[in-house]
Amino acid sequence: MTWLVPLPVVMPLLGAAATLLMFRRPRVQRAISVSVLAATLVVSAVLLVLAAGGPLVVAVGGWPVPLGIVLVADQLATLMLVVSSAVTLCVLLYSIGQGGADGDEEHPLSVYHPTYLILTAGVTNAFLSGDLFNLYVGFEILLAASYVLITLGGTETRIRAGTTYVVVSLLSSVIFLAAIGLIYAATGTLNMAQLVDRLDALPDGVRLVLQGMLLLAFGIKAAIFPLSAWLPDSYPTAPAPVTAVFAGLLTKVGVYAIIRTETLLFPGGRVADLLMVAALSTMVVGILGAVAQSDIKRLLSFTLVSHIGYLLFGVGLASRAGLSAAVFYTLHHIVVQTTLFLVAGLIERRGGSTALDRLGGLARTAPVLAVLFLLPALNLAGIPPFSGFLGKLGLIQAGAGDGSALSWLLVGGSAVTSLLTLYALARVWNLAFWRTPATVAVAAPLRSSRLMVTSTAALVVAGMLFTVAAGPLYALTDTVAADLLARSPYVRAVLP
Numbered sequence: 286m287t288w289l290v291p292l293p294v295v296m297p298l299l300g301a302a303a304t305l306l307m308f309r310r311p312r313v314q315r316a317i318s319v320s321v322l323a324a325t326l327v328v329s330a331v332l333l334v335l336a337a338g339g340p341l342v343v344a345v346g347g348w349p350v351p352l353g354i355v356l357v358a359d360q361l362a363t364l365m366l367v368v369s370s371a372v373t374l375c376v377l378l379y380s381i382g383q384g385g386a387d388g389d390e391e392h393p394l395s396v397y398h399p400t401y402l403i404l405t406a407g408v409t410n411a412f413l414s415g416d417l418f419n420l421y422v423g424f425e426i427l428l429a430a431s432y433v434l435i436t437l438g439g440t441e442t443r444i445r446a447g448t449t450y451v452v453v454s455l456l457s458s459v460i461f462l463a464a465i466g467l468i469y470a471a472t473g474t475l476n477m478a479q480l481v482d483r484l485d486a487l488p489d490g491v492r493l494v495l496q497g498m499l500l501l502a503f504g505i506k507a508a509i510f511p512l513s514a515w516l517p518d519s520y521p522t523a524p525a526p527v528t529a530v531f532a533g534l535l536t537k538v539g540v541y542a543i544i545r546t547e548t549l550l551f552p553g554g555r556v557a558d559l560l561m562v563a564a565l566s567t568m569v570v571g572i573l574g575a576v577a578q579s580d581i582k583r584l585l586s587f588t589l590v591s592h593i594g595y596l597l598f599g600v601g602l603a604s605r606a607g608l609s610a611a612v613f614y615t616l617h618h619i620v621v622q623t624t625l626f627l628v629a630g631l632i633e634r635r636g637g638s639t640a641l642d643r644l645g646g647l648a649r650t651a652p653v654l655a656v657l658f659l660l661p662a663l664n665l666a667g668i669p670p671f672s673g674f675l676g677k678l679g680l681i682q683a684g685a686g687d688g689s690a691l692s693w694l695l696v697g698g699s700a701v702t703s704l705l706t707l708y709a710l711a712r713v714w715n716l717a718f719w720r721t722p723a724t725v726a727v728a729a730p731l732r733s734s735r736l737m738v739t740s741t742a743a744l745v746v747a748g749m750l751f752t753v754a755a756g757p758l759y760a761l762t763d764t765v766a767a768d769l770l771a772r773s774p775y776v777r778a779v780l781p
Contacts, residue, residue, distance in 0.1 A: 286335055290343040290358045292328045293366055294413065296321050297406035301399040308395035315381055318398045322374040322405065329366035336363045340778035342415070351476035355779055357415035360765045361612065365412045365541055368616050371747060372533050372623050373405050375740045379627055380526035382736030386634075394437060404430035404530070411538050415779055417465050417475040420542060424461065424506065428454045431535065434527045435519065446522040453505060453515040461502035468495055477549055478779035481772060484550055496551045500543065500560075507539030509597060510567040513590045517574065520589075521582035525630025528582065532589050533623030537615055540596045544611065547600055548769040560601035561691050568594030568702040575709045581629045581639040581717065584709055588665065589622055591702055595680055598695050602683050608766035610679030613759055617664075617672045617751050624661040624744040631657070631741065632717060634731040641713065646722035653738065655718050660745050662714065664752075666707035672751035677703055679759070 300321035307313040335341060340359035344350050358366075380397070407427025414420040431454075436447035469475055471491060472483040484492055501512075508516045516536075520528050547560075571591025578584035596618070599611025629639055635651050636644045648655040664671040681699055684692040751758065768774045 286331075287341050287343050289328055289332055289335070290341050290356050290413065291345070293325050293332075293370070293409040294356070294406050296325055296328070297402040297409065301402035301406070304398040304402065305395075311395075314395075314398045318377055318402060319374070319381075321402060322370065322377055325405070325409070326367070326370040326374055329363060329370045332358045333360070333363040333367050336360045340775055342778050350779060351474055351479045354419045355415035355476065355478075356413040356419075357775065357779060358413055359775060359778070360761065360768065361541075361544070362412045364612070364616060364761070364765065365537070366409060368619050369408055369412070369534055369537075370405075372619055372744070373401075373408075373530060375744050375747075376526050376530045376533075376623065376627070377401060378740040379529070379630075379737050380524075382734040382738075382740065383524075383526065383630070386732050386734040386737065396433060397437065400430045400433045401530075403427075404434065408534055408538055412541060415477055417468065417477060417480075421458070421461055421465060424538070424542075425458060427535065427538065428458065431531065435523045435531070437524055437527065440522075442522045446519045449515055450519040457502045457505035460498060460505070464495060464498035464502060467498065471495065476779070477545070478776045480550055481776055489555075492551065493555060496546075496556060499546055499550075500556065503539045503542045503546070504563070505539075507536050507543060507593055507597075508590050509563050509593060510570045510590070513567065513571070513593075516590055517583055517586040520586050521580070525627060525633065529623045529626035529630070532585070532626050533619045536589065536593060537619055540593065540600075540615060543597070544600055544608070544615075544769070547603075548608065549772055549775060552770070552772065553603065557601050557603055558691060560597055561695055564594045564597035564601055565695050565698045566594070567591065567597060568698050572702045572705040572709070576705055576712075578709075579641050581632060581641065581713055582626070584713065585622070585625050585629060588706060588709065591706065592618055592622070592665070594702070595677065595699065598680050598699065599683065601695075602687050602692065603770075604683055604687060605763065605766045605770060606683035606686055607680065608769055609759065609762040610676060610683055612762040612765050613672075613679060613755075614676035616758070616762075617676050617748070620744055620748045620751065621661045621664050621673065624741065624748060625658070625665065627737075627741045627744065628654070628658045628661070631733050631737065634733050636717070637731075641716040644717040644722075645720045646718075648718040650722075657738070657741055657745055658718065659714065661748055662710040664748050666710055667703040668707070670752060672748065672755055675752070675755050675759070 300317055303317050304314045336358055340357050343356045345354045404427050407423050411423030436443050505512045568591050571587050575584050575587035596611050596615050599607040633639045664673045667673040667677045681696050684696040
């Protein structure tokens with residue numbers, strides 16, 4: 286069944302070509318996009334089941350390993366594929382519903398569907414890549430597509446934000462490419478399975494430089510403090526579906542790259558303490574920024590930065606419990622953060638703004654919207670028994686089990702960040718939903734289609750399923766963490 290492995294990359298690329306050819310027929314474009322992403326979700330789910338028996342490996346072009354590029358579908362990659370495919374499908378349906386509500390259904394931007402599918406292909410390629418250069422290609426594919434999506438509409442604000450995003454992304458790509466060149470010069474290969482032994486044979490100083498360069502490149506992409514200043518200024522300006530898929534997936538691809546390289550290529554490295562300090566700084570600075578915001582989109586952008594710190598916490602611990610909790614929280618955060626940005630788009634349409642001083646009374650006038658916000662907000666804040674609480678509890682238990690002074694400091698920082706997240710989101714609830722409607726003049730409300738609400742509700746339900754299925758999912762992430770630390774299952778699959 287290894288022939289299934291390339292399909293999550295190939296199908297979106299072929300779909301992008303087909304939708305580009307159908308640029309004069311928007312209905313056909315929509316049908317192709319939805320069909321392709323639904324098929325990608327199904328294939329990803331099948332790969333997740335098959336990967337339980339061991340990683341599936343495909344040598345692209347039939348070139349012998351390690352001469353050619355390999356795609357590796359292990360349990361970590363397939364878990365990320367399933368969740369990301371579900372999210373991209375729901376966001377696409379939301380954007381289709383938004384086009385119908387705005388009257389753009391028959392005359393949408395013809396480039397949107399091809400670009401969105403190319404973005405999906407870049408994400409899936411990054412997850413499946415077993416080669417550092419192919420991982421770089423995956424990043425570049427999704428970044429090239431994101432440059433187009435973030436500037437859709439061509440307004441002055443979006444162009445300015447897009448320029449910042451492009452400059453920062455290109456900087457991280459240059460650093461990543463330089464690191465790839467140095468790794469190839471030092472080892473003679475870029476195949477990650479083969480790099481396991483060759484990097485271990487390098488002098489400690491050389492390994493540290495290479496590890497530091499990769500972390501710097503991935504840290505920019507993942508928005509880790511102090512490399513995160515670009516994100517709150519870039520994401521809120523894009524259309525709601527674009528912001529939602531960026532928040533849910535793009536930073537997580539950077540986190541995935543950190544997890545993969547730190548566990549496979551640089552296990553037990555000397556930067557564990559640095560990762561934990563960066564995790565604490567990211568948590569605290571991000572959530573303090575969120576508390577200070579008066580706009581829902583910017584507030585959510587800062588919470589996005591803050592909760593990347595939780596993911597880095599688990600990676601820095603480098604223990605089975607820490608990695609398991611980090612993978613669980615990554616999956617949870619993709620769904621919940623995407624949902625909240627979609628809800629912010631619905632709030633903007635209903636209230637005419639996302640500024641808190643211009644909103645009020647939405648709980649009475651839009652009770653369904655209130656529920657759609659409240660459930661993922663409580664989940665993100667970590668209120669029991671939601672999956673956000675279970676993920677944070679797993680990280681705190683792993684930190685307590687580590688027992689070092691730095692890990693205890695992170696345990697305290699995690700608890701404080703969770704409380705401040707609850708405060709920030711409760712403030713949104715009080716001002717936008719609960720208080721008397723604002724008297725400040727706002728833009729006329731826009732109608733939200735049933736498809737927009739339904740797709741958002743589907744993600745809310747998906748977030749609740751993480752709570753219901755937390756036991757089996759945690760058992761799966763425990764297995765993933767054990768394989769990551771062992772390294773041998775991955776290496777044996779690629780280099781039998």
